[in-house]
Amino acid sequence: MATHEVTNQPPPRVDVDELATNLPLLEGVRRHDASWALEELQEVGRLVGSADLQADAAAAHRNPPVLRTHDRWGRRVDEVDYHPAYHRIIGEAVARGAHTAAWADPRPGASVARASTFMMFAQVEPGHACPVSMTHAAVPSLQLSPDLAQAWLPRVLSRDYDPVLGAGKGSALLGMAMTEKQGGSDVRANTTRAVDAGDGTHRLTGHKWFCSAPMSDAFLVLAQAPEGLSCFLVPRALQDGTRNTFRIQRLKDKLGNRSNASAEIELEDTVGHLLGEPGRGVRAIIEMVARTRLDCVLGTAAGMRQSVAEALWHARHRSAFGATLVDQPAMTGVLADLALESEAATTTALMLARAHDADQDHEDDVALRRLATAVAKYWVCKRGPGHAYEAMECLGGNGYVEEFPLAMRYREQPVMAIWEGSGNVIALDVLRTLAREPRALKAFEAEVGRAQGGHRLLDEHLRRTGELAARLTSAPPHEAAAEARRLVEALALALQASLLVRLSPAAVADAFVASRLGPAGSHLYGVLPRGTDTAAILARH
Structure with a gap:
């Protein structure tokens, strides 16, 4: 019927080059020695x-993982079944080194x-990025125990992907299980117990409220040993081929991150291998947390890029009131503002990634990345949901429909922002870092001071921020905590x-500084200073 003729709808955004069309990312690769x-x-x-991988991303999201506690004969198996599309995506990500390429070379x-x-894969399908990130982040914790590192690192560095649990695999993905229902972020309140088995291993008993990616081959787990809170590597399969006790109680029914399973698990006399020193579990896990926090920044920046790309694609292909949407001044301002946020997140993320390279090992480098990663994790990740919503609105009703990816991104x-320390946890961590x-x-001041003199508003902001940091580092703890978010x-x-x-x-730079630091800014996107060169901004995206 004539009424069903489709007009003025954008074509599918498929078979595009997600590197070449993302100039801030491409420039960052070249700038930071990765050409x-x-x-x-x-x-x-x-x-x-590609159309194929994007179709897999949609299928993985539409078909979330399913828990299978027993096999057909009643034997306990505690396995999670994923859609084949999920396995294809994570297999490609691992084959391309999204997990541990930086450690391998x-x-x-x-x-x-x-x-x-990592960012390009997470831009299209974010759920698989969780086990990929944890595997990357677990490497420095593994290195604390040479025997475990010798046994596990070759598997972790492998670019093969094998979803079947077993002891004889040549590759491995790692997860973590730290938080408990009574503790949450207060991991020192954990009640899971570890008893020395006398054979070089420990036996763990307890319940974990969140276990990410439960089909991983091993997990970093915190438990109370006689010496205090300690970190253990808990494999799913033991060396003799039998399954370690790892009972999946249920999968979490989450707002987003639907393609990735998160579980409650129960451990009972479960075999664990001590990582690092007994009683020093937080120290053993801290490097993993630092790197997963960085990946939260990377993942949010990837989501911002998807939001901008989809919103711009729609606006460049759809017309209203006699002009394409991208050329309508009100819409142009919104799109340019979203692009500014995305570029700032991407530029920050790649600067932090470079700071984590092996050659950045001076004391000042380590101190800078510790503080800057926490600061960026707080801010960039908190900007993500509002950014996704505004981009979704650019598509109008289509943005609210599940067949388009921005509804998924808004939930993602x-x-x-919540994983690896929500806002208050990060802000208080920043205060502790400044004090200690x-x-x-x-x-940090030396890093941001490199831009001194580049913009009057930035110079004023740097001065005010330095004064605030100096005041809070010497203020009583309760006063500093009350203003921690302002400082971060x-x-x-x-x-x-x-x-x-x-x-x-x-x-x-001028538009970002004026809209974020100057009096012309706003709490909502699309309010940019008069005279902003929106065409130049959008040309980069």
């Missing part, structure tokens, strides 16, 4: 933009190349603005 990886990154960009820019791969972004490690603030937000904007002033075109 040697461009050939493989270009292949990844074409792969994740450490060199300048290695973490940037790995971060870029909050997990990055004065070097961190000095290194100021630090985050200082970092983002300084990077854009130094590294991005003037149109981008």
Whole structure:
């Protein structure tokens, strides 16, 4: 029927190059010593933009994992069944080194190349990124115990993917199980117990409220040993081929992150291998947490990129009131503002990735990345949900429909802010870092100070932020805690603005600084200073 003729609807956004069309990401790869990886990154960009992989991403989201506690004969198996599309995506991500390429081949820019791969895959399908991230982040914890590192690192560094649980596999993905129902972020309140078995292992008994990616091959688990809270590596399969006791009680029915399983698990006399020193579990896990926090920033930036790409695609192909949407001044402002946020997140993420490279090992480098990663994790991840919503609104009713990806993205972004320390946890961590490690603030101020003189509003913001940091580091704890969020937000904007002033075109830097630091800014997107070169901003996206 004539009424069913489809007009003025954008074509599918498929078979696009997700690297070549993302100039801030491409420039960052070149800027941060990762040009040697461009050939493989270009292949990844074409792969994740292909119609086939995007169809797999949609299928993995529509068909969430299903818990299978017993087999047909009544034997306990505690397995999670995923849609084949999920396995295809994570298999491709592992084959491209999105998990541990930076550890397998450490060199300048290695973490940037790995971060870029991770971001492009997470842009299209975010759920699989959870076990990929945890496997990457677990490596420094494994290295605390040479015998375990010798046994597990070759498997963790492998680019093969095998979803079947078993002891004889040549590859492995790792997960974590730290939080408990009575403790949450207060992991020292954990009640899971570890008893020395006398054979070089421990036996763990307890209940974990959140266990991410329960079909991983092993998990980092916190438990109370006689010496205090300790960290253990808990394999799903034992060396003799039998299954370790790992009872999956239920899968969490989550708001988002639907393609990835999260579970409650019960441990009973479960075999665990001590990682690091007994009683030093937090120390053993802290490096893993630092790197998963970085991946929260990467994942949020990836989601922002998807939001901008989909909103711009729609606006460039749809007309209303005699012009394409992208050329309507009100819409142009919204799109340009969303692009600014995305570029700031991407630029920050890649700077942090470079700071995590093996050659960035000076005390000042370590102090800077510790503080800057927490600051960025707080701010970038909190900006994610609102960014996704505004991009969804650019598509109108189509954005609210599940057949388009932005409804999924809107539900996905909050997990990055909650996982690995929600807002208050991160803000208080920043205060502790400033109190315990004065070097961190000095290194941070030196980093943002590289943009000194580049913009009057930024100079004023840096001065105010320095005064606030100095006051809170010497204030009583309750007073500092009450203003912790204000400080972290100021630090985050200082970092983002300084990077854009130094590294991005003037149109981008001027608009970002004026709208985020100046009196012309707003709490909502689309309120940009008069005279903003929106065309130059959007041309980069």
